[in-house]
Amino acid sequence: MSPYVKAPKIRELGYELKVRDAMDRNLITVQPETPMSKVRGVLRSNRISGIPVIDKDKLVGVVCVEDLVNWLRAGADNCSVEEKMSKNVVTLYTDEPLIHAINKLEQYGFFHFPVLERENRVLAGTITREGIIRGLLKKLEIDYREEEIRHYRASHVFEDMIADKTSLIFQYYVVGQDFNRAGESASALKKTLKRLGTHPEIVRRAAIAVYEAEMNLVIFARSGEIIVKVDPNQIRIEVEDSGPGIPDIEKAMQPGYSTAPNWVRELGFGAGMGLNNIKKCVDEMNVTSTVGKGTRVEMYVATKKESVSYEVKGTG
């Protein structure tokens, strides 16, 4: 039995993964009429041990290191690949479980197999031991990451706390005019919500809304605060600053309306889409402002499953 297959986890992955997940799609091929003298160069420059031979899209053979060695030993006559290649080629299909490839490599002692599409038998790639190892490791890494996220998830706090109502509050302090640090709160909130196990789409919407609000704060105010209250059904976000205030909120909500200074526009912000973007991301939004005192943006994002929508709400 193959040493691969002895490990139950690998056997499990071998059935889960398909040949196409581990095959090398970089197709290096030769034609039947290619001279044998060219084979060495192709093998060497691509660091492979065998090359599929293709005639009008169809696989007709494989020429490998062994064929090359035999040809050299026999005197290296001037001849074509067709005369020296192996014609009885063992192949695999892209949709076969990877375990078939592992078993076949073991059974035949080869280093590589051509992989064909089942419906038209066109060459899709090659499978090698290296590719199999890479495919298995990649899958293991993904599984491990998912496990780690599950492990790290703090969503159970809501269930673990005994109370009639449980909420978590996160507070972020934002420094105005510091463009290099702008967005740190949105980034931190995003990570926090992810850890809480919030649905990715909700995380994304909340993060974008906070990011836009944070940018406004950084552009116009000296300092401000973001307070996020998370309870099992909704996220309430409050962004408050002690900036110049907005004289006409209705106007400020219009897409494209902006009073941002030029230096901000040069950085790709202040195009008058911020409040509009926020509105598209949240379920409810209230803006209150007093000129000379400051601005307060309050937004709600529902987190219940049925409110998760992938659709972008009507563009403003």
Add this chain to the structure above:
Amino acid sequence: MNLAKIKEILKADLIVGSSLEREIKMICACDLMSDVLSCVQTRFSSLLLTNLIHPQTVRTAEIAEIPAICFMRGKEPQDLTMDLAKKNDIVLLSTSFSLYEASGRLYEEGLPGCSEYREAK
């Protein structure tokens, strides 16, 4: 299409990132960060083409879950931009093409814009 292929099409240099195997399904070519935030359907992998090289570009990509950015006209980002990209596992490329030329080349290869991308059923 994976990033390695895109790098080839755009004759781009790799500035930050180790793996170019990531699949890119659509392109967002934009110098307005608010537009980036509003148009990208982030649950699919997209590549951002932009002229802006400051850290906020990477921050925007992080928030919008964009795994890769390519800067135009051979611009190279500041250290802070690169640090932020490393921290957030975002690939940075730089091409000598302009935004129009790079967009055209990728569109020709079949990569859709982010508003016209439809998931294959």
